[in-house]
Amino acid sequence: MRIVALILALLLAACARPAPQGVTVLTYASPYSPSHPFSKADQTWMKFVEARSGGRLKIKPSWSGALLSSDMSMEELRHGVADIGLITPIYVRGGTHLIRIQSGFYSGADSPESQVALYRCIAAASPQIAHELHGLKVLAVQGGTLPGLVTTTRAIHSLDDLKGLRIRAPTELLAVLDSLGADPVNMPMGEVYSALAKGVIDGVIAPADTFKSLHFAEVAGHYYDLAVPRGAYPARAMNTARFNALSADDRKVLEEGVAVWEAALADEVRAAVDKGTAEARTNNVAFTTASPADQARFEAIYLRDSERNARGLSRFGIDGLAAFKAARSAVTGKDRISCGSQT
Missing domain, CATH: 3.40.190.170 (Bacterial extracellular solute-binding protein, family 7)
Known part of the structure; x- marks a missing residue:
């Protein structure tokens, strides 16, 4: 059934209407509804990207799991089911051993910001994390409030x-x-x-x-x-090949959007608490x-x-x-x- 769903999603993507000249449309997929706090942060990022690019980049969202599944989203992104998506590598059953385990290393990192900073320290010291994220360009790392x-x-x-x-x-x-x-x-x-x-x-x-x-x-x-x-973990990612195919200016916009997305996520989780x-x-x-x-x-x-x-x-x-x-x-x-x- 997963293979059938993957094929259907690819066919639908292929049948999408072409974008206006000079505009690049990127699909974004999430398992959450548009009203979820995570999705509100996603929408803040979308507005930034479209404004910062002067309208050259448009984000087309797909909510509530209509395009990506919760447990296979990383693999689906690698296969181009969506351009950008919400990922949860800490729940993937195989292939993300270190990313899952490192989420238990965070004693003393109490805020979303310090958790994100600590994740980047761990990733910088551990090439294995980049290996587990092959084929994906991380666009946001997500922390959270303490349970x-x-x-x-x-x-x-x-x-x-x-x-x-x-x-x-x-x-x-x-x-x-x-x-x-x-x-x-x-x-x-x-x-x-x-x-x-x-x-x-x-x-x-x-x-x-x-x-x-x-x-x-x-x-x-x-x-x-x-x-x-x-712990923190990479939570929003883009198909690497799709990212590399963008113009240098558009890639720069998405790079600038990382901090915007992470700040929006932190704001939304605190408001939700x-x-x-x-x-x-x-x-x-x-x-x-x-x-x-x-x-x-x-x-x-x-x-x-x-x-x-x-x-x-x-x-x-x-x-x-x-x-x-x-x-x-x-x-x-x-x-x-x-x-x-x-x-």
């Missing part, structure tokens, strides 16, 4: 309260939660609302924006403000905050497991430990990043 723990009926006051709780978490946190006595599970985020409502799980590692964006305020009564580190927190307050969600001791304990376990995961990449012939060390060297202080620094 906490959303729970249904049990208030969390310390890490010891996690014992016995069934918690949905991303892959890089499964071992961390297990060592704290929780029962961690991984499932698609789209299934979490139902699982919370039915009592299948007791909680989920998620940022506060999910109280509104995923309606968690309807099924969860508590939020433990534990600052869970999260504010809206989610307000929604939680309206629905009487109770907030508790991790103590400094518990926060330090959590981060120590997180870094221990991150290093172990980095070493584990050696079975693929990847020097993950070098990437881990580069990341830790680059964190020079709380939310301060400097590539090439020494610890």
